[in-house]
Amino acid sequence: MIRIENLSKSFFDENNTVKALKNINLQINKGEIFGIIGLSGAGKSTLIRCLNRLEEPTEGSIYIQGEDITKFDKNRLRDLRKDIGMIFQHFNLFSQKTVYKNIAFPLELEGLPRDQIEKRVDTLLEYVELKDKKYSYPSQLSGGQKQRIAIARALANNPKILLSDEGTSALDPKTTKSILELLRSTRDRFGITIVLITHQMEVIKDICDRVAIMEDGEIIEVNTVEELFKHPKTKTAYEFISRVKSDITEEIIEPNSFKGTVIRLGYSGENAKMPVVSRMIKEFDIEANILSGDINRLLKTSVGHLILELQGKDEEIQKAIKFLIDNNVKVEVM
Amino acid sequence: MAELIIPALLETIYMVFFSTVFSLVLGFPLGVLLVITEKNGIWEKKQLNRILNGIINVLRSFPFIILMILLFPLSRLIVGKTIGTTAAIVPLAIAAAPFVARVIESSLKEIDKGVIESSLAMGCTVSQIIFKVLIPESLPSLILGITTTIINLIGYSAMAGAIGGGGLGDVAIRYGLYRFQTDVMVIAVAVIIVLVQGIQFIGNILSNNINRK
């Protein structure tokens, strides 16, 4: 469906050059939800924007359905763009147009007759479950609703590819899930190919089939999501997944299901290396049961957390917690 | 008194109305051009942008009254005379055009870059973006900008009165300054103030009422 060959992109400022993409090679299959993850500044946006040439590549080729789109002239490029829907982090709806007019916009560009436009918009509104917002304005919608409208607008012309540039990054976790669900069902129903970029591993985990990891303008790993979680090939990949894994364990721990007091200790920097917990266990008459924990190396400091269940007399537990706090450990009773 | 003020008021309205229309005809496209030709604009033309900016800056740095005097001969060419309200419209419109261009430019620049980007991603042409995105999306701000233009032109037209343009400014100067009829001057100025306030009020209401943001 999409084949990227030796793609490079540099930005030239007055006196310096930023190599945003360095010799990217990538193949994305039809009907696949393909994720691109990387830290901020890795070049993800630049890469996805090359796919509809919002960004002009400096070098290389991009084949979409067998044709090199970097060679397209203005007219062919416009036709290509009508075949590729795109959604953005900040939705980018027209603030002065109603929901109806927003979704009708790409259809009006096509010069479709009014009744046909109206029918299509109604179908799309039904699909994104916002029929009752037809005559609302974007300012009257929540973030999740805005993104649903943006998705409806992006799907108006029945595109073959949908691009998402951090489409869920401005949304809370629950709304993110529902938008991802909508994207998945869009792929399932219409067989559309989805390319999404994100800095959140949860997004990759939730809906992607395959994933590319970007760092510093390069793709350092391409993997299926399953393999990535089982056997990450690169350190960056490992760091991304370990962050999600610890979030998952925390979700599972239900403090009320334990007899003792469940506390969450947060470390950072030097105290991550000190045996504070073992000293606490020795000094106080309590039992500590480790429920989960991890330490991540981020640049030069360590950050991590540990979830413990403390059993014993209340006053001993209180003293132990105070001891931890006195030793600069962040303590949160769960 | 009324027989002095009312015809002068009508003259002012006549001058301001037509000079607003013509300054928009000249300045609006200029403002649009400034926005689309700038760096990373939808029709990037750096050289053209530099030239337009240069011309507008030069014209705007002229003291208005000098520009008017320089432009009056042009009135003879276009409307056949250099004195009177109709003759004043030509220099008023031209003098205000660079101001209008800047006002339009700053309104259009308020639009979120992402909105323009998503329009491009939907396959819009440059002209579709101008007419279906830039102008409708900035309409509330454009209305405020045009209101400011009208108010400016009321001020300019009063000055034009001093060099034979007619209108309220002319009355204020002729009666108030040269014949010491302070009451005429006070009333003429009061009418100008009411006019300005009224137009600002209407502009604000219009802009607020259509704004959906």
Ligand SMILES: Nc1ncnc2c1ncn2[C@@H]1O[C@H](COP(=O)(O)OP(=O)(O)O)[C@@H](O)[C@H]1O
């Ligand atoms: N228009 C631009 N001009 C100059 N540098 C840019 C431009 N867009 C992006 N960059 C640079 O390219 C690099 C990659 O940016 P981007 O693709 O936005 O990263 P990401 O989306 O992964 O956060 C960054 O160093 C950024 O500063």
Ligand SMILES: [Mg+2]
């Ligand atoms: Mg980005």
